[in-house]
Amino acid sequence: MNKTGVKTLKDPSSITALVNKHNKFPDKYTPNDLVYPDVPFVFGSEKVERSMLRKEAAQHLETMFAEAEKENIHLSGVSAFRSYETQIAIFDGYVQQDGKAALTYSALPGTSEHQSGLAIDISNAAGEFAAEQGFETTAEGKWLAANSYKYGYILRFPDGKEAITGYEYESWHFRYIGVDLAKKVFDSNLTYEEYADKHPEGILQ
Ligand SMILES: [Zn+2]
Numbered sequence: 001m002n003k004t005g006v007k008t009l010k011d012p013s014s015i016t017a018l019v020n021k022h023n024k025f026p027d028k029y030t031p032n033d034l035v036y037p038d039v040p041f042v043f044g045s046e047k048v049e050r051s052m053l054r055k056e057a058a059q060h061l062e063t064m065f066a067e068a069e070k071e072n073i074h075l076s077g078v079s080a081f082r083s084y085e086t087q088i089a090i091f092d093g094y095v096q097q098d099g100k101a102a103l104t105y106s107a108l109p110g111t112s113e114h115q116s117g118l119a120i121d122i123s124n125a126a127g128e129f130a131a132e133q134g135f136e137t138t139a140e141g142k143w144l145a146a147n148s149y150k151y152g153y154i155l156r157f158p159d160g161k162e163a164i165t166g167y168e169y170e171s172w173h174f175r176y177i178g179v180d181l182a183k184k185v186f187d188s189n190l191t192y193e194e195y196a197d198k199h200p201e202g203i204l205q
Helices: 055-070 084-104 139-151 179-188 192-198
Strands: 075-079 119-124 153-157 170-176
Touching: 055 075, 055 139, 055 153, 055 170, 119 139, 139 153, 139 170, 139 179, 153 179, 179 192
Parallel strands: none
Antiparallel strands: 075 119, 119 170, 153 170
16 A cells, blocks of 8 residues: 555456555456457447446446336446546546535546446436436336346445445446345445445455
């Protein structure tokens, strides 16, 4: 750990690694197994950086979207992978706009889960409340909160846990950690930070 209390991940490609403001990626880390999941995105079908996920996360996302469809739940991706370079550009923009307040909703470059290729912001087919407060009131938001763990995804920034996760409630942001672990975290009713404190093996590096 350095003077600012930020640790750099030793094994950044671990599916289960805790990534947050205190546990960051090595600079310029990019996963080597990014693919384009075959699911709809709110911005259309163009193959761009933000429509990529790591292979295992992509396969489970496709299954989740397909199973949701069977229940008349129409999911749509908003933003998935985000490179270190893109994160720098986004963060600088927010800081120019909001100053220090940007830290409450935007990750410092290297600390965003989106750099893992294992995180995705999800909306509904109409793109309502795309990555915005209110998504939790939609049928899709409710379905995801109740079911995403079955496909290995956890709701990473729950309501009322800002002091622990370091982020405001994000009902649209999901992180893939594998099906077995996602069920354990869901059943524990803990944030990933709290779960990691109790079960650090394979999660804290
Ligand atoms: Zn997100």
